[in-house]
Structure formats: structure tokens, C-alpha cells
Amino acid sequence: MTLQAFRAELLSVPEDPAQGGTIRHHEDGLLVIEDGLVVAFGAHADLAPRFPDLSVERLSGLLVPGFVDTHIHYPQTDSIAAYGGQLLEWLERHIFPAEAAFADRAHADAVAAFFLDELLRNGTTSALVFATVHAQSVDALFEAALTRNMRIVSGKVLMDLGPEMLHDSVETGRAETEALISRWRGRGRLGYAVTPRFALTSSDAQLAGVGDLVAAHPEILMHTHLAENLGEIAAVADRFPTARDYLDVYDRFGLVGPRSVFAHCVHLEDRSLARMSDAGSSIAFCPTSNLFLGSGLFDLVAADRHGVKIGIGTDVGAGTSFSLLATLGEAYKVGQMRGTPLDPFRALYLATAGGARALGLADRIGGLQPGQEADFVLLDPAATPLLARRTAGASLAGRLFALQILGDDRAIARTYVAGNLAWARS
């Protein structure tokens, strides 16, 4: 039994403020942890008498739950900021060649290590991650995540219709997925997501196989892309002329359920949103990616109207930052373009507990509730001269908003994973 305690300004938004969820804020707070799990989160004055002999570490800054990135591609780390082309052209020109390099295990190991360290440097403690078509790309990521004790969910990409240098077959895709699921089941804090790239890169037979895998393994997620770009949507409609819409393509193969996470969903009709809500599926909203590729403006209000679960994704390498703070700043601007600005507390919820809920992990992470895993981040509202001026004397909402608009990795003073210091700014 190892008790730890941190005294700091605490902020957590464990339930959606748009649904009446409470904002938990303690200007002088105490976070008590035992063996990596939260024991207590509250006002120092209330909790200190309950833990009289505790040695307490004082932290200066705003302590919030670790960020949850609900959609990111680790093999695209080196392809961030690649010029030109919308989705399909960008994939051909920049991404497929970069992913082909993951046939080399040493390359995969090197990128996985950098990628996870970059997540930690940005305050991201959990993520749902695309690997590549190569099974060993998942092994590389999972081994590196195990070393860091991070809660990472990933899976081998299925793409039997992918380009020459980057495709599997129905049989190998399935066999490798089954082998990865059994190899990694129950290890560390890892989870598996069966990961068809998107409708266009898998045959009907492979998509049907994904449905079988999801049905056969009740603990895994299904992770893919949906309705990101108009050219992509037209190509999907061309190939599946009898489908009602893009979501219906996935639905026909049994891929729309409570463990399904769909990245983007920029162009969806009400029917699709209603169906996703009924099914309990989740959306990963990826604003920097949607702007970078010119994909469009996600309609958060429409998704909310249908009650669809939402998380935030950076979608690196189409996304332009590993920072969920910076990503929330772009989410705010996307909202402004639609006349519906995102509230900063709601934004924090979406990047923490909301993301956890989208990944089916709300009982484990996201809110720093007693019993949850103690993944947390110390934000520095004075990280830059400008932030320091802007946040001096500002309200909590003002500081939080300034961190989202002006902040990035520089505003992450420390990152803790399961109660252990995993990264500290020098």
C-alpha cells in the first residue's frame, strides 16, 4: 500500500456540463492516491483531517485529469505538416508511403517511442491509436506503451483493397488480428480495437469479417473513419449504391454498435446521427485535421441534439498538433464558424471524461473520481509571457479558455501516469 498526496488547485469535469454535469473545482485541493488509483479528490481543508500522517507534495498550477485523444495515427507522426491535397490525394501522396516504412520493425519501435513521449509531453495519457497494416506495428506500440504504463487502445489496420505496398488479405488480416488480440489481452493498461481503415480500403468480405471479430470479442472496440471528406463520400456512394448513406455501409456489416468509434463524421445527415445515438456509437471530433485537409466543419450541436457520445481527436498526421489544448482552441473556432462557440468547461470534459466515455473507459479514467486511475496533468496558466499576462487575475473560466486558445505543450508542466511522474517540463 503506497499512499501519495498532491496539494494543488484541482479541476475536473467528470460529467457533461451540457447535460447538467457538475464542475468540480477546489482552489486549495487535495488529491490522494493509493497504488495508482484515486482515493480522494476534494478541498484540502475537508480531506486533510482524514489523512493526518500523509506527506503531501505541493504543486503549483491547475491540476486536471490526463487528456484522452480519441483518434490519432502513430505512424503518421513524421508526416505531420505535409503540404497539399485533400483526403484521398493526401493519403496517396504522403501517408501510404510513410506507412509502408513500418514493414521495418526497428522503424516502428523508434516512431512508437517518440510518439508516446510526445503524447506525455502534451498531457495526453490515453489514446485510441491507428497503427499500420503490419501486425508488428501494433506490437511496437503496445510494447512501448507497456513500458510507460499508458492506457493505449490500438489495432492492426485492415485494408485488403489498399495500395500495392500496403495491403493485407481477408485471411491474413483476420488471422493477424486474432493473434494480436490473444497476444495482448489483459496486459498492462492496453486495449484492442479492430481497425478497418475506412469503407473504401476494405472488400465486402473483409468488412463482414470485422463484424464477426467485434461480435466474437466483447472487450474490443471498432475504430474507423466516417464521412470525413466530400470526395470520399462520393466514392463510397459509388461503390455501395444501395446503402442509405455512408454509416449504413458499416451498419450492413455489423460495425455500428456501442463499442464503435467513428472519426470525423463531418458530413452526416440526421438519420445517421439518430442511428449512432441508438446504437451507442461514438464520434471523434478532430478539428485541426478537418481544417488542415479542408474536410469541413463538424456540427457538434447536431450531434448533441441526437445525444451521440463525443470525444476529441488530434488525428495527427492530418491533425496539426499533438496538444489537446490547441485542438480545443480549434474546436472553439469551428463552433464559432457555425455560430455555436464551445464552452471551455464543456471542452475540458470532451478532452477528458467525454473521451473516456467515447472509448468505453469512463469507469477507469477521465474524471479523477475515487477508484479511477490517477492519470493527471499539471497545467501552467503562466507558461508563456502572453499567457501569464492574459491569465493574471482572470477567473477560472477565463484561465481555462486562455489555456485552450493560447496553450499547447508549453503549458504542460507535468504529466502523471497512474500516480507516477511520467514527464516534467525542465
Ligand SMILES: [Zn+2]
Ligand atoms: Zn484518421
